[in-house]
Structures are given as structure tokens and as C-alpha cells.
Amino acid sequence: MNHQPILEIKNLSAGVEGKQILKGVSLTIYPGQVHAVMGPNGSGKSTLAAVLAGRDGYDITGGEVLYNGKDLLDLDPEERAREGLFLAFQYPVEIPGVNSTYFLKAAYNEIRKHRGEPELDAIDFLALVKDKMKLLELKEDLLKRSVNEGFSGGEKKRAEIFQMAVLEPKLAILDETDSGLDIDALKVVSQGVNALKRPDNAQLVITHYQRLLNFIVPDFVHVLVDGYIVKTGGKELALELEAKGYDWILKRETAKV
Amino acid sequence: MSTATETIEDLVKTEYKYGFYTDVETESAPPGLSEETIRMISRKKSEPEWLTEWRLKAYRHWITLSEPTWQKAHHEKIDYQAICYFSQPKPKKDAPKSLDEVDPKLLETYEKLGIPLRERGRLAGVAVDAIFDSVSVGTTFRKQLAEKGVIFCSFTEAVHEHPELVKKYLGSVVPYTDNYYAALNSAVFTDGSFCYIPKGVRCPMELSTYFRINAANTGQFERTLIIADEGAQVSYLEGCTAPMRDENQLHAAVVELVALDRGEIKYSTVQNWYPGDEKGVGGIYNFVTKRGLCKGRHSKITWTQVETGSAITWKYPSCILLGDHSVGEFYSVAVTNNYQQADTGTKMVHIGKNTRSTIISKGISAGHGQNSYRGLVKIHKSAANARNFSQCDSMLIGSQCGAHTFPYIEVKNTSASVEHEASTSKIGEDQIFYCNARGIATQDAVNMIVNGFCKEVFKELPMEFAVEAQKLLGVSLEGSVG
Numbered sequence: 001m002n003h004q005p006i007l008e009i010k011n012l013s014a015g016v017e018g019k020q021i022l023k024g025v026s027l028t029i030y031p032g033q034v035h036a037v038m039g040p041n042g043s044g045k046s047t048l049a050a051v052l053a054g055r056d057g058y059d060i061t062g063g064e065v066l067y068n069g070k071d072l073l074d075l076d077p078e079e080r081a082r083e084g085l086f087l088a089f090q091y092p093v094e095i096p097g098v099n100s101t102y103f104l105k106a107a108y109n110e111i112r113k114h115r116g117e118p119e120l121d122a123i124d125f126l127a128l129v130k131d132k133m134k135l136l137e138l139k140e141d142l143l144k145r146s147v148n149e150g151f152s153g154g155e156k157k158r159a160e161i162f163q164m165a166v167l168e169p170k171l172a173i174l175d176e177t178d179s180g181l182d183i184d185a186l187k188v189v190s191q192g193v194n195a196l197k198r199p200d201n202a203q204l205v206i207t208h209y210q211r212l213l214n215f216i217v218p219d220f221v222h223v224l225v226d227g228y229i230v231k232t233g234g235k236e237l238a239l240e241l242e243a244k245g246y247d248w249i250l251k252r253e254t255a256k257v
Numbered sequence: 258m259s260t261a262t263e264t265i266e267d268l269v270k271t272e273y274k275y276g277f278y279t280d281v282e283t284e285s286a287p288p289g290l291s292e293e294t295i296r297m298i299s300r301k302k303s304e305p306e307w308l309t310e311w312r313l314k315a316y317r318h319w320i321t322l323s324e325p326t327w328q329k330a331h332h333e334k335i336d337y338q339a340i341c342y343f344s345q346p347k348p349k350k351d352a353p354k355s356l357d358e359v360d361p362k363l364l365e366t367y368e369k370l371g372i373p374l375r376e377r378g379r380l381a382g383v384a385v386d387a388i389f390d391s392v393s394v395g396t397t398f399r400k401q402l403a404e405k406g407v408i409f410c411s412f413t414e415a416v417h418e419h420p421e422l423v424k425k426y427l428g429s430v431v432p433y434t435d436n437y438y439a440a441l442n443s444a445v446f447t448d449g450s451f452c453y454i455p456k457g458v459r460c461p462m463e464l465s466t467y468f469r470i471n472a473a474n475t476g477q478f479e480r481t482l483i484i485a486d487e488g489a490q491v492s493y494l495e496g497c498t499a500p501m502r503d504e505n506q507l508h509a510a511v512v513e514l515v516a517l518d519r520g521e522i523k524y525s526t527v528q529n530w531y532p533g534d535e536k537g538v539g540g541i542y543n544f545v546t547k548r549g550l551c552k553g554r555h556s557k558i559t560w561t562q563v564e565t566g567s568a569i570t571w572k573y574p575s576c577i578l579l580g581d582h583s584v585g586e587f588y589s590v591a592v593t594n595n596y597q598q599a600d601t602g603t604k605m606v607h608i609g610k611n612t613r614s615t616i617i618s619k620g621i622s623a624g625h626g627q628n629s630y631r632g633l634v635k636i637h638k639s640a641a642n643a644r645n646f647s648q649c650d651s652m653l654i655g656s657q658c659g660a661h662t663f664p665y666i667e668v669k670n671t672s673a674s675v676e677h678e679a680s681t682s683k684i685g686e687d688q689i690f691y692c693n694a695r696g697i698a699t700q701d702a703v704n705m706i707v708n709g710f711c712k713e714v715f716k717e718l719p720m721e722f723a724v725e726a727q728k729l730l731g732v733s734l735e736g737s738v739g
């Protein structure tokens with residue numbers, strides 16, 4: 001690859017309330033790539049996503065992160081979003097009283113303002129939304145409701161990817177988007193994610209299951225255990241993990257030390 | 258953890274924009290209250306004997322009362338002898354005969370407050386009565402209203418020009434014996450707005466009164482009386498601001514509404530008196546008695562209030578549903594921030610048959626703010642098939658504020674139906690971060706969430722003022738998309 005990486009995580013350490021969670025993570029993502037991060041519960045996957053998205057309350061204790069060559073950790077979370085970073089939440093948050101379409105239009109226009117483009121009015125925005133709804137086979141009434149309020153688990157996940165489709169991020173981080181989706185939904189959502197793939201953007205997919213990676217085929221699979229990336233491989237690594245679990249890597253890694 | 262909460266709290270600490278003081282020559286009575294003070298006020302206003310007597314009766318009753326202490330609001334004892342009960346901008350020569358003769362400094366003040374009184378700059382389709390300290394400085398669009406037979410003028414003028422109406426309705430809904438502050442107001446009230454909509458007339462424009470406290474150490478005691486005759490309809494709005502001062506100032510108003518058969522009154526308030534600083538120093542004590550009487554059959558009174566100002570707010574706009582099939586509504590948003598305290602709610606008193614009432618209350622507390630909803634739904638024995646629905650929601654921003662709900666229900670007729678719902682929610686860090694992660698800055702996120710929370714109430718405000726109210730809360734307009 002001779003062009004600039006979208007994301008360069010260099011030896012990142014981070015913790016919360018005095019507890020060290022990420023202990024030196026390095027990861028480089030180039031445009032056009034899909035990376036998967038797998039790992040046991042509590043290994044720090046969501047923490048990595050949260051730190052990248054800029055959630056408050058984490059102490060960065062070491063390392064750096066470059067996003068399109070710029071210091072990512074220096075930006076406020078909303079600035080990161082406006083620069084094209086998108087986090088599909090593991091647990092999307094309900095915001096009662098705030099209409100979904102209105103919310104998404106505000107988010108969309110923030111990005112446009114940031115780029116110096118004119119804001120889209122309600123009518124133009126609605127036309128754009130209709131298009132993307134088809135892609136994700138999203139039920140129209142969900143958009144008339146308050147943000148995520150009373151959505152089923154699967155509906156919430158689908159709505160996250162719908163937001164991604166509308167906002168067209170440069171770097172999308174999907175945190176366990178597959179959990180909570182039934183088989184058919186998984187297919188639709190994965191197809192949606194694939195359709196959004198372009199040579200100039202990238203995806204970081206966090207998952208526990210190889211199944212998702214049959215649909216969203218990663219270029220690289222990283223295994224995060226206890227705050228370290230203990231192994232990186234191709235898509236076949238996911239199959240191996242599915243068959244053998246995480247133990248064998250752990251044993252080999254400890255043997256190496 | 259704490260950092261996110263702090264930023265939310267910082268954000269709601271927006272500064273008070275209306276805290277300036279207008280330097281006009283005033284004519285003020287010395288502080289203190291006695292029968293002589295009242296006679297002086299009455300004399301200044303060349304009032305008829307019966308009104309002077311009414312004031313004195315109210316005063317004599319007031320001195321037998323003591324300040325109420327049951328409300329959930331704490332304040333230093335008020336020294337009623339230290340308050341000045343009459344203050345007015347010094348008339349240039351004679352009293353201004355039209356708005357063009359009003360002191361330009363006063364017009365400028367209202368301009369600055371976004372209430373243009375000058376001919377050209379007037380709010381489209383809204384007639385305004387502007388009250389500066391104790392007196393009305395002018396009323397707009399009077400001619401256009403008079404063509405329809407609508408009377409809209411200052412209370413003082415009404416006393417002189419429509420004494421029969423004033424005499425008939427003054428104190429008919431809120432008698433001077435009603436409570437401590439109503440008695441005080443009845444004794445010393447200086448001006449206010451008067452409005453009468455004749456039979457069958459639908460008032461052709463919004464009516465509004467803008468109250469401005471300017472002078473220091475002055476209490477504002479205004480009195481508003483609105484009468485909708487048979488089949489008449491009117492929508493009325495009041496707005497309020499005051500300069501920033503370190504001492505507390507008392508505002509004790511009385512509002513009386515009367516709706517006859519099929520008469521409808523929609524009374525909206527955007528209350529933005531100076532709330533005090535972020536340490537709780539200064540601010541207005543807003544102790545107000547507001548009550549509407551649905552006297553006729555099928556009459557309707559709607560109270561909508563957005564209460565963002567005042568150090569202490571203590572008010573219960575109420576409806577007495579006397580006429581059969583009459584309807585009372587109360588929609589309220591009350592915001593308390595820093596050290597503000599609000600104890601507000603309503604009373605719906607069902608007397609007539611098939612009377613209906615709706616109560617929607619949204620309390621928002623931030624900082625160290627304390628917000629109480631206090632409401633009474635009373636169904637008399639005579640009120641067959643009365644219906645009430647109440648919903649009281651509280652939202653907390655940060656962890657040092659409080660929300661309290663005191664619903665009282667008294668039902669004496671078994672055919673009545675009374676429903677009460679309540680909820681408390683908190684703007685969470687999770688919600689803010691979720692918005693941030695979608696490119697929405699924290700201030701906008703808070704506005705969006707608060708605005709969403711208050712939607713049902715804002716819907717009830719006249720269009721022109723809904724926008725103002727939302728801005729007041731620092732809330733961006735939520736579009737009607739989807």
C-alpha cells in the first residue's frame with residue numbers, strides 16, 4: 001500500500017477508573033480494507049471502540065492514534081464524527097421525545113456544515129432517507145418514532161447500520177452489530193454494510209462469531225485478549241477460532257513469553 | 258464519569274440576556290406600606306372611591322394574615338416595609354397620549370427585549386401592552402381591536418373607561434381574601450392589562466402583555482383581568498424580564514379569567530424574570546395567583562406556561578369548572594437551574610356536569626435547582642361524569658438537583674374518572690455521547706433532548722411564541738419531519 005492509512009493505532013494503552021484495559025494495541029487500517037477484531041468477553045473490544053470514538057472518562061496512558069494522518073485523540077467526539085468516523089454501538093441508546101428522522105437529519109447536516117456544504121432541508125433529506133431505507137429493508141414507522149425508543153434488539157442494530165448508510169463514514173466501527181440479529185436480518189444488514197464499502201473507506205468490525213465474517217469478509221482478523229492483540233491473520237483465522245476457541249492462542253502466546 | 262456531567266451542567270448555565278437596566282427618571286413612593294401608601298397609590302391613579310375602599314379592605318385583611326410556609330421553597334423573610342410599592346417613569350409633560358409620545362428610552366428597552374412597540378417594527382398580528390415597573394407605557398393595535406369591540410388596555414384605563422366591567426369582575430375569581438399574596442396585591446396593585454372580548458367575537462389577533470421590572474427595591478404587583486363573553490375567543494400571552502440585581506425583588510401578581518357560555522380563553526406565559534446568579538444571589542420572587550372561572554356551559558380555559566426565570570416561582574394557574582361541559586387545561590414547562598426553586602402546578606375544580614380537565618406538567622431541574630409539581634384535582638358531588646387526565650414528568654440534568662411531585666386528588670362523585678401518570682428521567686451521559694458520536698455537540702444534544710421532553714407543551718403555545726420559548730430553553734427547533 002502506498003497511500004496513507006485511514007487509521008493508525010500505535011501502542012495504545014488506556015484504562016478507566018485506574019483499571020488498565022488496553023495494554024499496547026497497534027493496528028493500521030488502509031482505505032478499502034475491512035478488519036475484524038475478535039476476542040473473549042471483557043478483553044477490551046468495546047473499550048477500543050469507545051476510545052476511538054472519543055467517549056469521556058477513559059485515561060489514555062500511552063501511545064497515539066492517527067486518523068487520516070491527524071491526531072485523533074485530540075478531537076472532540078463530535079469532531080471525529082464530522083470527520084467521518086462512525087461507531088455503530090453495541091448497545092444503541094434510547095432518546096425519548098427526539099424523533100429519529102430529525103435526529104439523523106441533524107447528524108447529517110453537522111457533517112455537511114463541517115465540510116462547508118449547505119444543509120439539506122427536510123424534503124431533500126427525506127428523499128435521501130427513502131433510498132437508504134430500501135437498502136436495509138427498514139420499516140418506515142421506525143423513523144417516525146423516537147430515537148431507538150422501544151426498538152427491539154434487532155431493530156436497534158438495523159437502525160445503526162441505516163444511520164451509517166445515511167452518514168457514509170470514512171471509517172465505520174461496528175461493535176457486535178451481529179448480536180441480536182436473526183439470520184435473515186444478519187444477511188440484510190451485512191449486505192448493507194458491503195454495499196457501503198468503497199475504495200476510499202474502511203470498516204473495523206468487532207464480533208464474537210465467524211458467521212458474520214462469512215457475509216462481511218475481512219482482509220485481516222485480529223485477536224484481542226486481555227488488552228493485547230495476541231494474533232493477526234487472514235479471514236481463515238476466524239474459522240480456526242470458531243473451531244478451537246481462544247485457549248490455544250493464549251497457551252501459545254504465554255509459551256512464547 | 259464526572260466530566261461529562263460537569264459539561265452538561267456548565268452548558269445549562271447560560272447567562273441571563275435581559276439583565277440590563279434602563280436609566281430613566283422615575284417617580285417613586287418611599288418604601289413602606291400603610292393605609293396612607295394605598296391612598297397615595299389610589300390618588301396617583303385618580304381612582305374612584307369604591308376602588309380605594311376595596312384596596313383598604315384588602316389591606317386590612319392582609320395585615321391579619323401571615324406568610325404561607327407550606328410550599329417547598331425556602332427564602333429569607335421578606336421585609337414588606339422595605340419595598341417600594343409605586344414607581345413609574347416620570348411623565349415628560351402630560352401622560353403620553355400615543356405611543357409616539359412615549360419616552361424613546363422606554364421604546365428602546367422593549368426593542369432590546371425583542372418587543373418592538375414602534376409602529377413599523379410591531380410584532381405582526383400581536384397586540385402588546387407594555388408594563389414598565391408599575392405602569393403601562395403603551396398598548397399597540399388598539400384601533401384595530403376596537404373595531405371588533407375588543408377592549409384591550411391598561412387596568413388603570415379600564416377603571417376609568419369601563420368601570421362597570423371592572424367593578425363586576427374584579428375579585429370575582431380571586432377574592433382579596435384568597436391568600437396572603439392575593440390580599441397584598443389587591444391592596445397595592447398598580448397596573449396590569451384588561452381585556453374584554455364581546456359576545457361572539459373571535460379576537461382578530463394575539464393579545465400580549467410584556468412585564469418589565471426596572472427600578473430597584475420595587476415590587477411589581479400587577480393585576481390582569483380577561484373576560485370572554487358568550488362565544489368569544491381570545492389567545493393571550495404574557496412575557497416577563499428584569500435587570501440583574503443582587504437583592505431579591507418581589508413580584509406578586511393576580512390574574513383573573515372569566516369565560517361565559519362557549520367562551521374560550523387561552524392564556525400563555527413565558528416567564529423569564531431574572532433567576533439570580535449561579536450562586537443563588539438575587540433574582541425575582543414570583544408569587545402569583547392565577548385563576549380562571551369557566552362560568553358558562555361549554556366554556557374553556559387553557560393555561561400554558563413556560564417558566565424559566567425567577568429565583569422562586571410559586572404559582573398554580575387554576576380552573577374552576579362551574580359551567581356544565583366546561584374544559585380546563587394546564588400545560589407547563591418549568592425549568593430550575595443553579596439555585597432556582599419552583600413550586601408550581603394547578604388546581605382543577607370540577608363543579609359542573611361533564612366537565613373535563615387535562616394537566617401536562619414537565620419539570621426540568623439542573624444544577625442545584627429544585628422543582629416541585631403540586632396539583633389538586635377536585636371533583637365535587639355535583640360534577641357527574643367529570644374527567645381528568647394528569648401527566649407529570651420530571652427530567653434531571655446532573656445529580657445535585659431535585660424533582661418532587663405532590664398530586665392531590667379529591668373525588669366526591671363516583672361517576673368521575675381521574676387518571677394520573679408520572680415519570681422521572683435523567684439526561685444520561687450515554688445519551689449525550691450517543692449524540693456526540695453522531696456529530697452533535699453536547700449543547701445541541703441537551704437542547705434536543707429537553708426540547709423533545711417538552712414537545713407536548715410547546716405545541717400548545719401560539720406559533721410566534723413557541724419559537725421564542727424554545728430559544729429560551731436554549732433549544733433548537735425540532736422539525737416536523739417524519
Ligand SMILES: Nc1ncnc2c1ncn2[C@@H]1O[C@H](COP(=O)(O)OP(=O)(O)OP(=O)(O)O)[C@@H](O)[C@H]1O
Nearest residue numbers: 016017019021039040041042043044045046047048
Ligand atoms: N467504566 C468502567 N469501569 C470499570 N470497568 C470497566 C468500565 N468499562 C469497562 N470496564 C471493564 O473493562 C473490561 C473490558 O470491557 P469491554 O467492554 O471493552 O470488553 P469487550 O471486549 O467489549 O467485551 P464483550 O465481548 O463482553 O462486549 C471489562 O472487564 C469491563 O468490566
Ligand SMILES: [Mg+2]
Nearest residue numbers: 045046047090
Ligand atoms: Mg463489547
